[in-house]
Amino acid sequence: MITEIAQIDVKPGSEADFEAAVAKAREAFGRSKGFCGFELHKSIEKPQRYRLMVKWQTLENHTVDFRGSENFTEWRGLVGGFFAAPPDVEHTETVLTSQA
């Protein structure tokens, strides 16, 4: 499993609408091959900055399957208008964990 980390800066004042649009986009993600769940994080220091952390079974489930699908078109249709700039997207593998 890999994590997609999308750093998204939204237009000032659009925060609540953006969050509602991401909630609506749950269905599009839920239909997507290899989707394992997401968390939407809001920055404390930069209140217009979000990070969408999406778990996928494989890298290709995001870069090929999702981006080539109608689910991606639906996602961008819901949230794209709130972006202040193109999202900065990176993928990671979890190499170590620690429990409290």
Added chain:
Amino acid sequence: MITEIAQIDVKPGSEADFEAAVAKAREAFGRSKGFCGFELHKSIEKPQRYRLMVKWQTLENHTVDFRGSENFTEWRGLVGGFFAAPPDVEHTETVLTSQA
């Protein structure tokens, strides 16, 4: 609960030693007030880039309690020598989740 996201670029060739040092630092985090666990993520696109995602009960558990403690000194003693630059640290709140 909040998430500390520390973006850490390490010196080329030090990846394995850095990961071993983070494993050793589990104890220092485990002793820290408000610590709820961490994940170490390694970037797929930039193999010298890591993100340490640390869950804390409150922002102050990281910024005040941890940074002012001997646990922080121990952490930096273990990993600081591998840093290619000062880490870029941000804090987030989770505003939305979606399960597969």
